[in-house]
Amino acid sequence: MRPLLATLALTTALTAPSLAGATEVTLKTQLRNYGGKPAFLAYYVTDQTGAYVGTLWMAASKARYIPDLTDWYRYSGGDMNEISGITGASVGSGRTLTVTLDLADTLFDAGYTLHIDAAVEHYPASPSEIVLPLTREGASKPVSGRGYIESFSYAM
């Protein structure tokens, strides 16, 4: 597990120069007009056995509310080291978040699954709101969430 995680951590550094064996991937998340405070979002990957691999991105303006991203918190063990350097602001109701990352080629078509947890202050948490296999074929095909996410897609 560790070597893959190391690769992943390395490749998700936004400022890192393009590496051989990496692909530029854009994650686009459009939120519903749910009317509440900005949403916290966690993007992370599990493998074919359902085990946690690593985190791609975290939209969370306050560390205090990160435990509300309940599945991420359980998968990662609440380890804040997992998200250092890959954290941005929370996303307002109805807004769109676009994040571009260099992801290892080996993450695609290899049984890995992308999870997105969403949480909004004073509203119910929506863990694993989106659960999506990472495949080249699935790129640019929008899927919708069941709670706060109107649509999500990744483009390579």
Added chain:
Amino acid sequence: MLRVLHRWVALPAAAVLVVVSLSGVALSLFPPLQAEGPSSLSVGELTSQVVQALPGTTRIERSTNGEITAIGFGDNGFMQTGIDPATGALLGPTTPSATELWIETLHRQLFTGDPGRIVVALSSLALLALAVSGIGLAVRRAGGWAALFRPARGRGAGRWHLWFGRLALPVVMLSTLTALWMSAATFGLVPDNPAVPPMPAASGAAARDAALLPGLDVPVSELIGLDLPRQGDPAGAYLLETYQGVGNVDPGTGDVTGWVPRSLSDRIMDWVHLLHTGQGAAWLGLILGLGTLGVPVLAGTGTLVWLTGRGRRQSAPPETARTVLLVGSEGGTTWRFARTAAEAIEAATGAPVHVGPLSSYAPDRYPQAERMVIFAATYGDGDAPASAKGFLDRLKTTPAPQMPFAILGFGDRGFDAFCAYAETIRKAALEAGWRELAPPGSVDRQSSGDFHRWGEAFSAATGLDLRLGPVETGETSETLTLLSRDDHGDEVQAPVSILRFALPRRGLWRRSLDRLLNRGFGSFAPGDLLGIVPRGDDRPRYYSLASSARDGFVEIVVRRMPGGLCSGQLTALQPGESVAAFVRANPAFHAGPGTSPLILIGAGAGIGPLAGFVRDNHRRRPIHLYFGNRSRQSDFLYRDDLARWQDEGRLNSAAAVFSRGPERGYVQDALRADGPRIAELVASGARIMVCGGREMAQGVGRALSEILAPLAIDPVALKREGRYVEDVF
């Protein structure tokens, strides 16, 4: 020091504290409205019912109020459905109360996020400092811890401040300490990382009815939240969080895995949350809300205390003072002399002077002091005045101070006990090894001549050049116009008049302010004193008031003394003529709150305040009146009024005795004749109030001793408790 801290913490924090406390009071009303009854279901049974009705449920929550909510996500986002905890039946869609959320946001962060949270936390810290310093100030003012639990004395805003402060104290302490704990958790100062079990490995067994899963067989009252396995997710498990801990429950086998007991910090937080919000104990919340109402009241009364005190010259803190001037005063006159003396001493020594009540005396409070000056009035027959409570005991139990002392007594030469309390202090101090700085002095009836003579003697003994200025009277006289007079007693050579004056005309603002500050003609009660400065003299004479501000007039009873300057002028007044007068508070001789019976005893003009108490007895408290006069025909004061008040139920019984005529007797004879009833009344908590001449009061005292002896009740003890008070002239 304590007072300075109390004031300068309170002033900046007051506005925030008022907002936070009022929003807190509002929030305390929600739990009683929301609280749900108990449930006999298990979590498994409840879940089974909910899932049948709402298959899309992803989470079931129980609020601290006992409300159960099923959460699911549909086409239009999340849906929350209320569930009856008793039956598991659906109650319909719920939304969080927007009003409650709005108030909560105000209460926690003043709508400004983290900066607001910090301001609220700091104001809580300020409130804690105010509570602690307030206790210190109250203890010092009362003269000891035990005295804190007795009725508050004094008047005006200060009295209310103390009264509400004591009442609100337990709630304020509880709310503040719990608030600070929650703030600390919010800012990560106390450990608050929720423990969670790791993601479970799937057992692979087919999902069963939740009602049959042993892991979910816990009472609903224990539930915090249950996350349901995602539909069609073979790896899913129930995540069960209860007040005991959190763990995974396998949907196929019902086995609990990865159980993490609830952490100590979570358990503490559960209690802190309950004690702060009353959620889960609605009655407690209501008590907290009610007590929290005290905070705005305290802010208001405290501001008034500050505003009233601001005009006064500031006294140096005891720690830096070179001269310590301690005052034992009942009404406040002696304070005015003390302030004049403090100014003169400060000018003569060029060093700070601390002026404080005798009750605040503590030998180690004055590290810099070189001399102590004590101004002591006498209350009644040589008793300690209000602001000297506990001083003598402390004098006897603490080592003598290094600095020498000088004492000046204030009193009235008309009394046997002239300056008796000052003399008692002096004797005790000399016995305890205190050194005397200057010969003792005495001031008769606020005589400025006596005061200045003492100043000269003090200067001669100490070598200081003390130049005492004029003593502020502090009272501004207003013009009272005589409405009517009711004359009696001419036939028995003891002319006495009931004089009724109109209240001075004043603007609404001034009237309201006086009423609020409980001062002057805006708010006086029977037993307070009307000060009148006669033409041709500058020394005021005091008459006990026979009416209250509520009556809408100012009434006194005046006996014309042979050669009396003031009484002569007053009894010569004709309706329409006026006189300059001011009100002096005399809280020791108020009927006071409470419902215990009053035994009123008086003679001659002393009937005045007693009649005032009866007239003011709107609450129909039991009152028994005993009074003496000379002649039923000539000076039976208030005869018709007393009969009417008895009919109206304001007066239970009145016994009149006359020293002339066939029935001949004194008021003490009436007391003795009624001894058993009086003893019974006193034993049941009655309060005795005596008003009249000194000899009469002594006679009454002897009669009461005899009457109360069989019950082993000591009149002296009654006096100490404030249940036997005298207004003697």
